[in-house]
Each structure stands twice: as C-alpha cells, then as structure tokens.
Amino acid sequence: MFSDSLTSYFHKDTASPQWDITNAGSTATVFLHSVVEICDSVTYCERAFEKNGDKPTIDKSSESLHVFVMSAFAMLMSHFEVFQKQQFAELIDSNDFMDGFDDLGLARRLEKEGCNITLYRILAARGEPREPGQIVADSLVSWHNPSRVNKFFQIVFPKINIYSNSAIAELELMWQLRHSIVHTGGIVTREDAAKVSSLRRFSDRKLVLEGRFISEVGKRLHVIVKQASITLESELRKRFIRQEGESDAEVDEIIEEIVGCTSPIPSWFEI
DSSP: OOSSOGGGGSOGGGGSOSSOGGGSOOHHHHHHHHHHHHHHHHHHHHHHSOOSSOHHHHHHHHHHHHHHHHHHHHHHHHHHHHHHHHHHHHHHHTGGGBTTOOHHHHHHHHHHTTOOOOHHHHHHTTTSOOOHHHHHHHHOOOTTOHHHHHHHHHHHSTTOOSSOHHHHHHHHHHHHHHHHHHHSTTEEOHHHHTTSGGGGGGTTEEOOOOHHHHHHHHHHHHHHHHHHHHHHHHHHHHHBOOOTTOOHHHHHHHHHHHHOOOOSOGGGGOO
C-alpha cells in the first residue's frame, strides 16, 4: 500500500538508548529522572506556545498544548510500568544477596501468581545479556493494577505492601486516565467512570489536561516511588547477607544499586 516503512521516519538516534541503564543508577532513580525530563518538556512547551496575538492563534496554541500534555501523561505511565517491572526484576536477580531464599519456593510462588514463561519469550531474549528477572517480570500480567503489584512484590518479600491504600487509590486513578487517553480517545466513558469513584462526575466527558497536571502527577509519583523504595530497602536490609570483611559502606552501595531512590528535584519527595 505504501512505498516505504514508517520506520524510515524514525529519528536517527532511535537505535541509540538515551542512557545505559546499567550505569545510570538504581531503577527508581532512572525512572524519576525520566519523570522530571517529561515534566520539564511540558513546561518548556507551555512557555514556548503562543500566548499573545489574536484569539484564534491563542486558542490553537492552547489546544496543541492539551494534546501534548495528554501524550506526555501516557508516556509517564509507560515509564512507570517499566519501573515496576524493572524493580521487581532487580529483586529477583538479587536474591542471592538475601538470607532464606530458595529458587524452588520462589518458582512456586511465581507460578501461583500466574507467571507463565513461554519458550517464545526465552528464545526472543537470546543474543543479548539478559537476567532471568526481566523475563519473569515480563511474563506477569496486571502491572496496571497496584493491588496485584503489591502481591507480585510479596513473592519476594511476603507480607509487605509497597503501595499503601492511599497510593493504590492515586494509581488507580492515573491508570484509568491513561486508559481513557490510549483506548477511548481521551473520553471518560460511563463504564470507565464507574470504576473510579473520583471520576464518576466526569462520565462521558472529554479530558482536557494542562501543564500543571503533569507536574502534579510527577510530584505524586515521586512520593509513591520513594515510599515503595523505603519499604523495599527496610526489608532488604533485614535479609541482606553480609560477606566476610564487607564494610557498612560497601553494603550501603549494593543496597543503593538495588533499591536506591534519588531525584534531580528532591523537594518533590515532600508531600
């Protein structure tokens, strides 16, 4: 039908990762850098769009910003899903640092939560250095359900919840908004509005999001991720196997690599 592939229109840097994730810090730190970058992009565009001139020009700028903000929010949530999977994978791959772990028990708990690793997924990972944790994480479903995500992390650390009830409520709203943008053209359908109580008054209405919405999402994700990291760090320290002669600083460095959490804007960790 078309003379060339859409891939021919990719930017020349598409083949080059923005950063090497193995050298960029912990999973949470990499994610929060992405959050800040997306928020900064929206702020930059908001300042650059036309605010002077005739009304049609101003209205067009405003509409363009709303479209950009919707896309930016969907990208934020995509990064958040990646963060959850990678943090889970990091813990799976680090269990040899932890006391009381056995692979058979871990495998049984994974199977109970619906982990089904296909031969295709194993074969697709060939030719690149890939730890088993990422294959396992990709084989689990329902990463858009924060209550299920709590259960996934309980596979590694039983009885903990990385998300509090209030965090679950926030994330359920975010995921539903993302669903409305990606699947229903930015319309909050009646069926979707009924799923989240705070959306019920927006039934059958079109979402219109502004730049400050993205900043607020970014701040809330900072708080949620920081609280989750604190919970994971506490549990990891209880189970960490210190090697003979290993200093406190060396232990701290290893734990920081696994569950550390820093941000270019530390003030966003404050509620």
